[in-house]
Structures are given as C-alpha cells and as structure tokens.
Amino acid sequence: MPTKRTASKISPRTVVLVTLAVGLGLPGALFAAILLLSPLTKPAVIDALVGRVLGVDPATWPWTGLAEGVAVGILAFILVNFGAIVSGMTVWWEMRVSSRMQSRVGYNRAGAAGFFQWIADAVKLLFKEDLIPADADQILFRSAPYFVMAGFALAFVVLPFGESLIAADLNVGVFYLIAVTALVVVGILLAGWSSNSKWALFGGMRSAAQVISYEIPAGVAVMVPILMSGTLSMQGIVRAQGAWPWQWNVFTNPASTVAFAIFFISQLAEGNRTPFDLPEAESELVAGYLSEYSGFRFALYFLVEFGNLWVMAAVATTLFLGGWQVPFVGPEAYAAARGAELIPGAAWWGLEALSMVVMVLKTLVVLNLIVWVRWTLPRIRIDQMMNLCWKYLVPWAFASFLFTLLWQLAVAGTPALATVSGIALTAATALLLVLFLRQTRANLVAMGDRVDLTNW
Numbered sequence: 001m002p003t004k005r006t007a008s009k010i011s012p013r014t015v016v017l018v019t020l021a022v023g024l025g026l027p028g029a030l031f032a033a034i035l036l037l038s039p040l041t042k043p044a045v046i047d048a049l050v051g052r053v054l055g056v057d058p059a060t061w062p063w064t065g066l067a068e069g070v071a072v073g074i075l076a077f078i079l080v081n082f083g084a085i086v087s088g089m090t091v092w093w094e095m096r097v098s099s100r101m102q103s104r105v106g107y108n109r110a111g112a113a114g115f116f117q118w119i120a121d122a123v124k125l126l127f128k129e130d131l132i133p134a135d136a137d138q139i140l141f142r143s144a145p146y147f148v149m150a151g152f153a154l155a156f157v158v159l160p161f162g163e164s165l166i167a168a169d170l171n172v173g174v175f176y177l178i179a180v181t182a183l184v185v186v187g188i189l190l191a192g193w194s195s196n197s198k199w200a201l202f203g204g205m206r207s208a209a210q211v212i213s214y215e216i217p218a219g220v221a222v223m224v225p226i227l228m229s230g231t232l233s234m235q236g237i238v239r240a241q242g243a244w245p246w247q248w249n250v251f252t253n254p255a256s257t258v259a260f261a262i263f264f265i266s267q268l269a270e271g272n273r274t275p276f277d278l279p280e281a282e283s284e285l286v287a288g289y290l291s292e293y294s295g296f297r298f299a300l301y302f303l304v305e306f307g308n309l310w311v312m313a314a315v316a317t318t319l320f321l322g323g324w325q326v327p328f329v330g331p332e333a334y335a336a337a338r339g340a341e342l343i344p345g346a347a348w349w350g351l352e353a354l355s356m357v358v359m360v361l362k363t364l365v366v367l368n369l370i371v372w373v374r375w376t377l378p379r380i381r382i383d384q385m386m387n388l389c390w391k392y393l394v395p396w397a398f399a400s401f402l403f404t405l406l407w408q409l410a411v412a413g414t415p416a417l418a419t420v421s422g423i424a425l426t427a428a429t430a431l432l433l434v435l436f437l438r439q440t441r442a443n444l445v446a447m448g449d450r451v452d453l454t455n456w
Contacts (some may be wrong), residue, residue, distance in 0.1 A: 012112075015111060015112050016112045018111070018112075019111045019112035019113070019115045019116065020112070022111075022115070022116070023089075023115055026085055027082075027085060027086070027089065030078060030081065030082045030085060031082075031161075031356060031360070033078045034075075034078060034079070034082065034161050034165060034356075035161075035162070035165060035349070035352060035353055035356060037071075037074060037075045037078060038075065038161065038162075038164065038165040038166060038167065039164050039165070039344070039352070040071075040343075041071040041072055041074065041075045041167075043068045045342065046058075046064075046067055046068045046071050047059075047064060047068075048342050049342070050064060050067055052342065072167075075167055076153075076167070079153070079156040079157075079167060080153050080156070082156070083152060083153060083156060083303075083307045083310070083311075084303055084307065086307055086310045087302075087303045087304070087306040087307030087310075088118035088119065088121075088122060088303075088306075089118065090306045090307070090309050090310065090367070091118045091121070091302075091306050092107060092114065092115055092117060092118045093371070094306070094371045094374070094375075095107050095114075095117075096113065096114070097368070097371050097372070097375065098371075098374075098375045101375050101376075102375070122299065125295060125296060125298060125299035126295075126296055126299065127295075128294055128295040128296075128298075129294065129295060130294060130295040130296060130297065131292075131294045131295070132292075133195060133196060133197070133292050135196045136194055136195050136196045136292065137193075137194040137196070140190050140193070140194035141190075141191070141194040141195060141292075142297075143190070144187045144188075144190035144191040144194060144297075145187060145191070145293070145297040145300040145301060146187070146300070147183050147184070147186045147187030147190060148183070148184050148187030148188065148300060148301060148304045149187075149300050149303070149304060150180075150183050151180050151181050151182065151183030151184040151185075151186075151187065151304075152181075152184060152303075152304040152307055152308060152311070154180040154183070155177060155180055155181055155311050156311075157170075157176070157180075158170055158173040158176055158177055158234050159234070159311065159314050159315070159318070160234055160235055160238060160314075160318060160323060160324060160359065161324070161356050161359055161360075162324045162352050162353075162355035162356040162359060163324055163334055163351065163352055163355040164334070164352060165324075165352060165355070165356055166234070166235060169233055169234065169235045169236075170232075170233065170234075171231070171232060171233050171236075172232045172233075173232055173233050173234040173235075173236075174222060174226060174232045174233075174234065174237075174319075175232055177234075177315065178215075178219065178222075181270075181311075184304065184308075185207065185208070185211045185212075185270075187301075188203075188204060188207045188211075188272075188279060188289050189204050189207065189208055189289075190204075191204060191289045191290065191293065191301075192204015192205065192207065192279075192288070192289035195289070195291065195292040195293075196292075197291055197292050199286045199287075199288065199291045200288065200289050200290070200291045200292055202288070203278075203279045203280065203287075203288025203289035203290070203291070204279070204288075204289045206278045206279045206288070206382065207272065207279035207288075207289060209382075209386070210269055210270075210272075210276060210278060210279065210385060211269070211270050213269075213385075213386060213389045213390065214266040214269040214270050214276075214389055214393075215266070215270065216389075216394055216397075217262050217263075217265075217266050217389060217393035217394050217396075217397040218262070218263055218266035218267065218270065220262075220394070220397035220398055220400075220401050221259040221260075221262040221263040221266065221397050221400065222259075222263060222319065223401050223404075224249070224253070224255060224256050224259035224400055224401060224404045225237055225249045225256065225259070225319040225320060227401075227404045227405065227408060228240065228249055228252070228253060228256065228404065228408065229241075229249070234318050237249075237318060237319055237323070238318055238322065238323030238324060238325060239331070241322045241323065241325060242322065242325060243322060243325035243326055243327040243328070243329070244322075244327060245322075245422075245426045245429075246419065246422030246423045246425070246426040247322065247325075247422055248320060248321050248322040248422075249319065249320045249321075249322075250320040250321060250425075251421070251422045251425040251426050251429070252418045252419075252421055252422040252425075253403075253404060253407050253418070253421065254403070254407075254421060254425065255399070255400040255401075255403035255404050255407060256320065256400070256404065257425060258396055258399075258400045259320075259397065259400040259401075259404075260316070260320045262393050262396060262397050262400070263316065263319070263320070264316060265388075265393065266389075266393065267312045267315075267316065268312075268370065268373065269385070269389070271305070271308045271309070271312055272305065273309075273370060273373070273374055274373070274374040274375075274377060274378075274379055275373075275377040275378060275379050275380045276379075276380070276385060277379060278379065278380075278382055278385065309367050309370055309371070310363065310367060312366075312367075312370065313363045313364070313365075313366035313367040313370065314359075314363045316366050317359065317362045317363050317366055321362050321366070322362070323359060323362075324355035324356065324358050324359035325355075325358065326351070326354050326355050326358050329351060329354070329355075333351065334348065334351055337350075337351055
C-alpha cells in the first residue's frame with residue numbers, strides 16, 4: 001500500500017534569515033569589493049606594488065602591462081556583476097512598490113516577500129530556448145543585445161561610488177558617458193530592424209525618434225552643471241559642489257533646478273521608462289523591438305533596462321545632487337587620512353566607506369522617484385512625446401544654458417549670491433515637500449484608506 005509522502009517545510013524564520021543574508025550580503029560584498037579595488041587597481045598603485053613586492057623596475061619589467069590589465073579586468077568583472085545584481089534587485093523592488101501602489105500582493109512566493117523571484121526569473125530565462133526567426137538577419141539579430149549590454153557596462157567606468165572610488169576619472173567623463181550610452185540606442189535599432197517584424201520595426205523607429213530627440217534637451221541640460229563646475233570630469237563636478245543641499249548644483253543656480261527637471265525627464269525618455277515606453281508598448285506593438293527575442297538575449301535587454309535605473313540615478317546625483325560629498329568632511333580630511341603611505345590607513349578607508357554610503361543613499365532616493373513616476377503616470381502618445389520635447393524641453397534647456405552663463409558671471413563678482421540662492425531654493429523645496437506630504441495624507445484620509453505595510 002503506497003505511503004503518503006509529506007513535503008518538508010522550511011520554517012518562516014529560516015526563509016527570512018536566508019533572504020536577509022542574500023539580500024544584504026550580496027550587494028554588501030559587491031560594494032566592499034568596489035571599495036577595496038577601486039583605489040588599488042589604478043596603474044600607478046599597481047606599478048608601485050610591483051616595484052615594492054617584486055623588487056623590479058615597473059618601467060622595464062615586461063609583465064607590468066599584464067599586471068595592470070589583470071587588475072583592471074578584476075575591477076571590470078566586479079562592476080559588471082554589480083550592474084547585473086542591482087538590475088535584478090531593482091526588478092523585485094519595483095514589483096513590490098507597484099503592487100502596493102495598486103493594492104495587490106505582488107511577489108510573495110520565492111523567499112521572504114518574494115525576494116528570490118528575480119533569481120528564479122533569471123535562471124528561467126537562461127534555460128529557455130533561444131528562438132531566431134527564419135527571415136531575420138541572423139548576424140545583426142544575434143549581436144544586437146550585446147551592443148546594449150556594452151553601452152550599459154561601459155557607463156560604470158566613470159560612475160563615482162565615493163571620493164576615490166571610481167574606475168577611471170576621465171577629464172572628459174561626461175562626454176565619454178554620453179558617447180558609450182549611445183550604444184544602447186544602436187542595439188535597440190538593430191533589434192527592431194533585424195527581426196524582420198513590423199511590430200519590432202515600429203518599436204525601433206519609435207526608439208530612434210525618441211532618443212535622438214530627447215538627447216538634445218538632455219545634452220543642453222548637462223551643460224549647466226558643467227558650466228558651474230568648469231570641468232567634464234565626473235569627480236570634478238562632485239568636488240565643485242558642497243555636502244549640504246544649499247551647496248548642490250540643483251539649488252545654487254535657479255536655472256539648474258530647471259535643468260535638473262529637464263535632464264530627469266529626458267533620461268526617462270532615453271531609458272524607455274513610462275510614460276515614454278513607446279518603443280515597447282505591449283498594448284500596441286506586442287513588445288516592440290523585443291517582440292522576436294527570447295531566452296538569454298531577451299534577458300539582456302531587461303537587465304539593461306532595469307540596471308539603467310541605477311545609472312540614471314547615479315548620473316543625476318553626480319551632476320546635480322552633490323554626489324558623495326559628506327557633511328563636515330572636506331578634501332583636506334581625505335588628504336590627511338590618506339597620508340603618504342602606498343596603502344592608506346583605516347581612517348581613510350572609513351571616510352571612503354562613508355562617502356560611498358552617502359552616494360548610494362542619494363542614488364536610491366532618485367531611483368525610487370523613477371519607479372514612482374512609472375507607476376503613477378500613463379503612457380503618452382507619440383505626438384505628445386514629440387511636442388513635449390521640441391516645444392517645451394528644448395527651449396527651456398537653452399534658456400537655462402544662457403541664464404547659467406550670465407549667472408556664472410554674477411557669482412564670480414558676488415560669491416554670496418550662490419549661498420543666498422541655495423538657501424532660498426532649498427527652503428522652497430522643503431516647503432513644497434511638506435505640502436505635498438500633507439496633501440497625500442489628506443487624500444488617504446478622504447478615501448478612507450490607510451498606509452498598510454503588514455503584507456510586506
């Protein structure tokens with residue numbers, strides 16, 4: 001007689017502990033690796049270590065280039081994995097936030113609060129069959145996702161994580177960032193054209209019109225913090241700002257506040273985020289440029305789409321929101337803590353970790369704002385999208401640019417003007433935030449609703 005088999009159950013406490021271990025340990029390990037490797041993989045440090053440890057002249061030693069290349073390769077591997085892990089965790093977070101906004105449960109099965117769902121989805125997509133339409137352009141169809149992935153991964157080269165935590169502080173960092181992220185557009189266009197599908201082609205053409213159009217106001221808006229800082233270096237722009245809100249670029253110049261709004265909206269459009277997700281538009285175009293993709297190549301596109309949320313938020317934080325600047329910690333504090341030793345002391349590493357925490361927290365705030373916008377606003381029509389860009393964002397971006405030119409001349413003669421403007425704009429923003437929160441609470445009370453987090 002067959003015996004009844006009972007399924008083994010894992011206790012809820014174990015599930016929560018395992019979820020916390022992975023949810024905190026995985027990104028924590030990646031941040032720790034970035035903290036440790038970013039300063040130590042610079043060519044000058046590698047050369048000094050080669051000379052000290054091996055007792056050879058790095059200028060004549062034949063393997064110096066290989067040692068530098070291996071160090072850079074290890075850091076690149078960590079950064080690419082960071083982008084992939086952040087992308088997956090962002091998927092989970094966005095699904096949880098959207099479900100609460102829409103009064104539904106959302107992810108709640110795999111792991112505590114459904115946290116392991118993004119891992120399950122990744123594994124599923126890796127093992128799904130990779131289908132390629134018979135009439136598609138075989139080479140372009142296969143290679144298109146890798147253009148997108150390359151543009152996404154290369155952006156991390158100039159993204160700062162802290163005061164000295166950057167892969168390469170290029171003196172043309174902003175120009176480099178704009179150049180490499182254009183590869184994402186190339187990948188989308190190739191996907192739409194090479195699929196030999198009308199839905200994919202429509203999505204690709206929409207993406208071309210959208211991205212090319214919105215790159216103009218975004219590029220002009222970026223010129224505002226560049227003019228205020230006098231450099232194209234991402235780290236230089238952060239160092240030109242202060243740690244307090246009234247010292248950030250977004251508040252010290254009234255036109256910069258407008259430029260930040262223009263840049264934020266343009267980034268949503270370039271990242272195909274709602275309300276600008278017309279290239280995907282599943283209700284009209286099945287899935288747009290992605291219609292014919294499956295398996296791993298399909299996963300690459302969504303990895304980049306959600307990973308780009310971190311890139312967009314980090315760039316906005318760097319250009320306008322003070323980046324990694326820590327209150328009461330100036331450049332002299334970092335220099336004194338570092339000292340003259342090749343390997344800095346514990347105090348310097350502590351300051352670097354603190355700057356990383358500040359940068360990450362600001363980036364997460366902007367990332368949550370991007371998620372909030374997606375699940376609040378409906379998708380707009382193609383004509384509305386073009387009208388918004390050419391009739392409003394482009395003129396206002398140029399006006400902000402011209403105002404900043406005059407502003408810099410005025411600030412050069414009256415430095416206190418920037419301080420007064422920063423305090424006034426910061427106070428006005430704080431007041432608007434308070435009024436917004438009060439109105440939100442009033443709306444909840446009027447609807448008889450309440451904030452309920454018991455189902456998280």
